Amino acid sequence: MSVILKRREIPIALTAFFALYMMIAYHSNLPWLSEKAQLTVDIQTFAQILNVMALGLGYIAIMRLHAGYVIRRVKHPQPWHWSLWLLFVLAITTIVGLPWGNFGVRSEPLQFIFSSILLPMRGAMYAVVSFYMASAAYRVFLARNKEAAVMLAGTFVVMLTNAPVGELLGAWVGNLGTWLLTTPSMGGMRGIRICGALGTLILAWRMITGRETGYLRGAAEEGD
Amino acid sequence: MSQSIWTKLSKIDRKYIFLVLWIAVLLPFTVKFALPLTISGLSRDFYDYLDEMPEDSIICYFWDVSFAGWSEMEASGIATLKMLFKLMDEKNCKIILVGMRGDCGPLPELTLKQLGLHPDQNPTYGEMYAHIGWIPGGSVGMSNWCKDIRAVNPNDWWGTPLDELPVMQGINDITDLDLVLQIESGGVGVVINQVVVPYNTPFLAVSIANNVPGNLPLLDSGLMTAQLGGIRGGAELEQLTKEIGVGNVNITAISTTHLAIIALMVIANLTYYARKARGEI
Numbered sequence: 296m297s298v299i300l301k302r303r304e305i306p307i308a309l310t311a312f313f314a315l316y317m318m319i320a321y322h323s324n325l326p327w328l329s330e331k332a333q334l335t336v337d338i339q340t341f342a343q344i345l346n347v348m349a350l351g352l353g354y355i356a357i358m359r360l361h362a363g364y365v366i367r368r369v370k371h372p373q374p375w376h377w378s379l380w381l382l383f384v385l386a387i388t389t390i391v392g393l394p395w396g397n398f399g400v401r402s403e404p405l406q407f408i409f410s411s412i413l414l415p416m417r418g419a420m421y422a423v424v425s426f427y428m429a430s431a432a433y434r435v436f437l438a439r440n441k442e443a444a445v446m447l448a449g450t451f452v453v454m455l456t457n458a459p460v461g462e463l464l465g466a467w468v469g470n471l472g473t474w475l476l477t478t479p480s481m482g483g484m485r486g487i488r489i490c491g492a493l494g495t496l497i498l499a500w501r502m503i504t505g506r507e508t509g510y511l512r513g514a515a516e517e518g519d
Numbered sequence: 520m521s522q523s524i525w526t527k528l529s530k531i532d533r534k535y536i537f538l539v540l541w542i543a544v545l546l547p548f549t550v551k552f553a554l555p556l557t558i559s560g561l562s563r564d565f566y567d568y569l570d571e572m573p574e575d576s577i578i579c580y581f582w583d584v585s586f587a588g589w590s591e592m593e594a595s596g597i598a599t600l601k602m603l604f605k606l607m608d609e610k611n612c613k614i615i616l617v618g619m620r621g622d623c624g625p626l627p628e629l630t631l632k633q634l635g636l637h638p639d640q641n642p643t644y645g646e647m648y649a650h651i652g653w654i655p656g657g658s659v660g661m662s663n664w665c666k667d668i669r670a671v672n673p674n675d676w677w678g679t680p681l682d683e684l685p686v687m688q689g690i691n692d693i694t695d696l697d698l699v700l701q702i703e704s705g706g707v708g709v710v711i712n713q714v715v716v717p718y719n720t721p722f723l724a725v726s727i728a729n730n731v732p733g734n735l736p737l738l739d740s741g742l743m744t745a746q747l748g749g750i751r752g753g754a755e756l757e758q759l760t761k762e763i764g765v766g767n768v769n770i771t772a773i774s775t776t777h778l779a780i781i782a783l784m785v786i787a788n789l790t791y792y793a794r795k796a797r798g799e800i
Contacts, residue, residue: 321717330717331666339663340670343656350621401628401677409586409625418590425776429540430533433783437791447788451781457728457751459554460774469557476732477739485736 588704594753594766
């Protein structure tokens with residue numbers, strides 16, 4: 296029985312059925328096959344429940360992974376004491392977030408974690424990137440050839456357009472920056488979006504027909 | 520042999536670059552000065568559309584911004600929210616806030632607290648505005664939410680059943696909404712695919728600056744009605760609504776940092792060509 300359940304044809308068939316059903320339902324107005332049909336609503340509700348359960352699965356997976364690192368005192372991919380710290384923070388956030396005593400999702404302690412720890416730390420991480428970008432721009436943003444020179448000039452104009460200081464140089468800076476964004480940039484973006492959509496369609500078709508099976512494998516089996 | 524100034528400049532330690540950027544960031548916060556800010560067409564369209572909303576409109580404000588992105592989106596997010604509450608006061612509009620992912624539940628709460636509109640601070644909560652939590656399940660969750668709001672969010676963020684909130688009376692699905700806004704740092708695909716295309720609901724985006732160019736084709740095609748972009752958009756909306764806030768402080772720092780980075784790139788290019796002329800490269 297377990298051998299049958301492990302056959303790849305089962306998840307491929309399920310993927311094909313649900314993907315085709317949802318694609319047709321999205322575009323169809325038939326009462327029994329549309330966005331509002333009861334079966335569509337039930338499938339979507341089921342997917343939402345699966346999505347929430349995946350959060351729990353992720354919680355267990357991260358605990359298992361990092362508990363393993365701590366037990367084995369690993370040095371790679373990072374020293375084990377960082378895993379210990381992660382587990383500690385995970386435990387504190389879980390305890391504070393569970394609905395007991397003065398704790399819970401909307402309790403003051405969890406709000407404190409969100410607003411006074413998570414929010415400034417994530418903001419700081421995001422901001423630090425700009426320092427490395429400035430350093431990288433200094434090292435590599437050089438007009439080594441004509442193409443690089445055009446890109447550099449465009450960068451200057453768009454940077455000046457996005458900051459009020461550019462307007463001190465005259466209205467032409469803003470006008471040129473807006474033209475760059477709304478004409479060549481938009482044309483390129485439109486092309487990227489259309490190509491992305493076509494690529495998604497092709498990937499979906501390959502998954503439906505069972506030619507694309509990468510999503511069936513776990514990380515450990517990668518390259519099997 | 521001693522190195523030339525150009526060679527030294529080309530090998531400058533990055534800590535000096537970081538220092539220059541630090542000074543550029545801190546300057547506007549220590550020495551108060553403001554630069555003139557012209558209102559862009561994008562922000563003007565965004566403001567005009569909201570300003571011309573008919574009376575008694577029902578507006579939903581989706582929150583899809585990460586905590587990392589909030590540092591950039593705070594100005595435009597709060598300026599938009601203030602304008603929505605102005606519409607509530609002046610035009611009797613109903614405002615519904617909802618997160619599009621887990622970490623977007625606490626953000627509207629924090630913002631409401633900042634504006635003095637948290638239920639603990641404002642007893643009128645629930646009459647004309649509500650924060651109804653977050654939608655699990657991404658695109659699929661949004662699709663379900665559009666068909667039946669209560670099926671996904673039976674209670675508001677604080678656990679009060681939606682049926683007990685006067686603001687939610689008569690609001691059951693997406694067709695009851697007159698306008699959808701989304702503050703986003705991760706893309707507008709879900710709202711476009713699940714709200715705008717199937718239901719033709721007018722849609723305004725408050726986007727992180729990175730996403731503005733990528734969203735322009737959607738604006739051009741009419742799928743998006745207007746777009747407010749990044750800190751600059753926030754600062755412009757603050758000026759349009761005459762509610763000057765954090766955006767107008769941050770935009771000066773944007774100017775000084777952009778100038779610093781441009782100056783660094785100019786120096787780097789001068790260095791490159793000077794070394795090339797000397798035959799060092």
